[in-house]
Amino acid sequence: MAHYIGRNREARQTYGFDDVALVPGSLTIDPEDTDTSMDLGGIKLKIPFLASAMDGVVNVDFAVAMNKLGGLAVLNLDGINSRYENPQEAVEKLVNCKPEESTEIFQKIYKEPIKPHLIAKRVEEIKKHKVPCAVSCIPQNAGKFGPIARDAGADIFFVQSTVISVRYESSKQKSLDLYKFVKEMKIPVVLGNCVTYRASLELIETGAAGLLIGVGPGAACTSRGVLGIGVPQVSATVDCAAARDVYFKKTGRYVPIITDGGMITGGDVCKAIASGSDAVMIGSPFAKAKEAPGRGYHWGMATPHANLPRGTRVHVGTTGSIEEILFGPARTDDGTQNLVGALKTSMGALGAHNIKEMQMVPIIIAPSIKTEGKLLQKAQVVGMGKQK
Amino acid sequence: MAHYIGRNREARQTYGFDDVALVPGSLTIDPEDTDTSMDLGGIKLKIPFLASAMDGVVNVDFAVAMNKLGGLAVLNLDGINSRYENPQEAVEKLVNCKPEESTEIFQKIYKEPIKPHLIAKRVEEIKKHKVPCAVSCIPQNAGKFGPIARDAGADIFFVQSTVISVRYESSKQKSLDLYKFVKEMKIPVVLGNCVTYRASLELIETGAAGLLIGVGPGAACTSRGVLGIGVPQVSATVDCAAARDVYFKKTGRYVPIITDGGMITGGDVCKAIASGSDAVMIGSPFAKAKEAPGRGYHWGMATPHANLPRGTRVHVGTTGSIEEILFGPARTDDGTQNLVGALKTSMGALGAHNIKEMQMVPIIIAPSIKTEGKLLQKAQVVGMGKQK
């Protein structure tokens, strides 16, 4: 519904996870009979969970462990893993530095140049374990890093920026031609992030194998605070899912969308899929895994930005293994563990046999007033920007 | 009113207790002249209050005391009372264990198998005092426990699950045929929980004597957080009351609905009935009674869940007798005591002679911004899930 925010100026009301809830109906299903699998560019994922391309979350070991479990961890090619032979050594410096010197140390650590041979090395290290390999970089680096990763054996490539669009204007640098890049990469390419019907339709038309949905998703997000930009994830996901569905009707090609950011609990994950998403990408919950390189810390790729740093190093603690976080048993009752169990239980109670049915369960508007503690927790998680 | 949460996707706005208020009009009545009685499956209740089937709230003694006062306490047949000869001994272990070991101890205590002969014994212990006897179990146990309880003399049987529906699919277990069960039980059967017009209509059509309304009712509820599922109680009650009324018009059979969960204060109880409910089921206020077995503690049936535990043992303290909680005098001014007095005072101020008139008083939307303390208190109460 459009509202007037002033004379002759309309604005739509948009909705985030905390604004909605899912409604059980006349059919319930045994959770064990629900099917959570999905297909991303030909890679069959048993569970619709992707781990964010953040240096505190995904390294080679994490990717191997996660992908064996049926999800997909994405390794960041712009970060520490392609700058240092021994990335864990660099991570330790970031994790152990004092708060007052952290900005300086972050900027220093990330000044080390990226080494192309390390890109190939990381891909090979993952592929050695016979699991799918997913890697990611920003548009400015894609033309160079993409072919290296592909030739080393990567199965799928992510090009990610705070906001990506088919049309990019710059008087100084040549912009990446997404049509050409997708075509020449030959392996599937996922593009992100976007939030509108039109932008996602244009991105799908490049031949992309998937889209990441989410810009400034949270009410307390850094992008919202610093740039004023952001769309709550329920509305963003519904809109981009509509683009996916329209394109599918026209062409028969189904391009999955992945809601990325703003989710804390199993409930948030369920709502993202109920809003039309095919999978979710999350960082913070996995930063708590004992396999995560950050050992209980994580940070966004905008943290070391030289001129406009956004987000800080956040301590989330270590609470269990990836397997426990995904499949339980949960040790807490706050919805942050056994995420797959929560999704399957929710699907059962909602009568959804699979992800595609879950995308169509009824949603109501039912605001939840967050206590300050919950809000702050959320703020930390969604405040992790991406480097542009 | 339906809103668009995104392209081609509508969602209704829903309302909970904190979103509404009741409006006094042109007639007022002496509170002592108001009639709060209702009929549930042939059992005449003087006051429309049911006590939740929770192990910290209802045991045999509590049920006898409460039912003598004109309300109806429901004994849980899936819990401690049918697992242990001496249930209070088990309760003491739960109540006295340290927080860090509570999950383990809860899981252990609830691993003890249920003994059918104890089901019969508990029913007989209640019936010995010439009061109505109400017992409850989950759908999976109903086929077995129902006949035992009935044959032992139970007057009314509750089948309760987080979400109940006429249609349940499972590849492993045979689902309970609700039509057949209700018919063969012969004593009245109450089914719950449900939240939608259609689901409640289908449940009423099984021949049920009553319905429990409420799934994930609270803004801070565990079901909302973990599963994303929930409907605020005002809207859920209004919708299910409409199903009851339509069925009554068609058939002449009046099937009362009972709002279950999310209520803390007398004001919440008044709003539940004003939304169309015939009675309320509450747990937390009664856990504070000196007759409650939990001695100031209570917990939900999902607390000991092996893989996805929800809710924890909550300390609410002991504030008075059941009689004081129901009929006063209130020792606090927060609306949690003298609940019947509050209901009658409200009915008087609103000019409602009886429950059926109270179901039709005017409601307005008048959000109350809760302070954090109140929110947290509410969170504790509504965070008590039910075992599925």
Place this chain on the structure above:
Amino acid sequence: MAHYIGRNREARQTYGFDDVALVPGSLTIDPEDTDTSMDLGGIKLKIPFLASAMDGVVNVDFAVAMNKLGGLAVLNLDGINSRYENPQEAVEKLVNCKPEESTEIFQKIYKEPIKPHLIAKRVEEIKKHKVPCAVSCIPQNAGKFGPIARDAGADIFFVQSTVISVRYESSKQKSLDLYKFVKEMKIPVVLGNCVTYRASLELIETGAAGLLIGVGPGAACTSRGVLGIGVPQVSATVDCAAARDVYFKKTGRYVPIITDGGMITGGDVCKAIASGSDAVMIGSPFAKAKEAPGRGYHWGMATPHANLPRGTRVHVGTTGSIEEILFGPARTDDGTQNLVGALKTSMGALGAHNIKEMQMVPIIIAPSIKTEGKLLQKAQVVGMGKQK
């Protein structure tokens, strides 16, 4: 605008002071040129401020001081002033008792019977100073106390109950015939409290000289919490003002309405009048006056209720004289002092020459998110119920 809160059930959205703001336009006026006077039953008030009939706020001395300043303090005839020869002695006991014994002591102090000769005495004490004398009691006492007060010289009589209505049903006590009472009193009678168009129209038709508007006004109000009853003051005032205006058009008799309760700041007072009120009745701000008998404490008339006590003794402190609270200079910047100065400054900025123009300034919906501290302060003030 009506919304559906569920199937076939509509509810209007209502608004309180924190939900709205006033909009300056194309004309501004020198605040000193604004006229705040109003007429209540023939009594000309220079400022549209009434002090609530609460024992911690108004005694004889307070009434004399306030009424000299051009406002109108109302003395409660159901309280301490008509129970004790030396009321201040009783007040001291209430003010000095320990919190844990306060309910008991309140109930004891208010058990002392009312002495009719003290009613006359208090009225005469006020009239001795040649100021208007306003007194108040509940409907049950009005038939007896009214004539005594009138014969002793009272100028105006208030009949006040949480909710008043022309029609009251009781099997035990004879209800007050408001038509007859108003007619036989001969001095002007103000009736309250009410909140709807129809109820206020019916009350006006009794011949009342004014109405008090407000039932459970605040989001954190006791009536809201305990009884579920309440209407936010902006909507209540707009509705009752419409009844006043319709009656005036039909009959030519103008019956002023007085918004009572829920106001903390000068801004709230301005919004009450902008919503259509002719005057405001406030308690808490005056409890802070050094002339107030409660010496920084105040309490509602439901605090000593035997069975359902509502509200407690609240400490607000002493901040200045009545004159400073009304006319400044303000010593704080929170809007609780120099209330008349704030009203005149607001009227000037809004281009309203007098109260009747102020009743028509533009209002917008512009929610203010309160910090918890402010909320709690508000909760204390509006939590003061009235004895029914």
Place this chain on the structure above:
Amino acid sequence: MAHYIGRNREARQTYGFDDVALVPGSLTIDPEDTDTSMDLGGIKLKIPFLASAMDGVVNVDFAVAMNKLGGLAVLNLDGINSRYENPQEAVEKLVNCKPEESTEIFQKIYKEPIKPHLIAKRVEEIKKHKVPCAVSCIPQNAGKFGPIARDAGADIFFVQSTVISVRYESSKQKSLDLYKFVKEMKIPVVLGNCVTYRASLELIETGAAGLLIGVGPGAACTSRGVLGIGVPQVSATVDCAAARDVYFKKTGRYVPIITDGGMITGGDVCKAIASGSDAVMIGSPFAKAKEAPGRGYHWGMATPHANLPRGTRVHVGTTGSIEEILFGPARTDDGTQNLVGALKTSMGALGAHNIKEMQMVPIIIAPSIKTEGKLLQKAQVVGMGKQK
């Protein structure tokens, strides 16, 4: 959309910065290619930032430094700079006094009469550095101070009051004829503050060179609390921008509007311009500059008010130079530094080449729930009133 707040009374819903967000689309631009310049009365500003005419923020040195950087600082002619030969001496007294004596000392310091020769002196001190000179006073002083400032070389004159209107009524003082004043000043005159379409159209028609938009902008603003008056800035800006555009279509004269007040972060600045503003006026962020005379403190012109003081001295600390605050590098991630960088980054992500395109980017309604800390910070900033 208009809503009924009660019988026959409509009110529009209005929106502030925290209620909305900006939506990226199908085009992105290199931030360095965006153009933030604007023209105010013939003065070309490279960046659309004005510094508020507050004594803790702008003195001669600050104005010189800021205006060299391409923005415009406005010197207050009603304050310390025109009352004292050595204004910094007076500022030191305000900054160093104890909280409990601050009201008294503020009132004393501001009792010192204004010296016309100091007005000329300050203007000349600024002009000596070959930068634009902007000065400000209240309407009551404009007739006298305007010509002095102009003759001393001021380039642009601001007439500012809490609410300004073409029509002002006073029985005691002659009101300023804005038409005549603007015409006779010959240098450009900016008028403020206003918030409605009609008021701004009338002010533009006086020949004004610009308007300041904003009255009681914040949810926690002093004007809101004390006077009940205020319009959230997004709606106020949209409405006044419509007046500007209608006038431009009719006459071909483009009169820029400047959103003044209620902004804390770069995100707020971006939203103000996206709402249709040509520039922003801010105080608090610049009070943190090491060039600010208040050395980390600031206060509004209503703070020393004799009878109705509003706002207090606020400590914001000193965080960097004006250049760092405007152009970075940011040392914090809360959006309060590198404001120009944030604006350009936002414009790039939104595909806006210049301010006029930025005025038309899509806005959505996407409420952000503020934590209490953020709210309080905001309260301090927007609580700074202006002297009337």
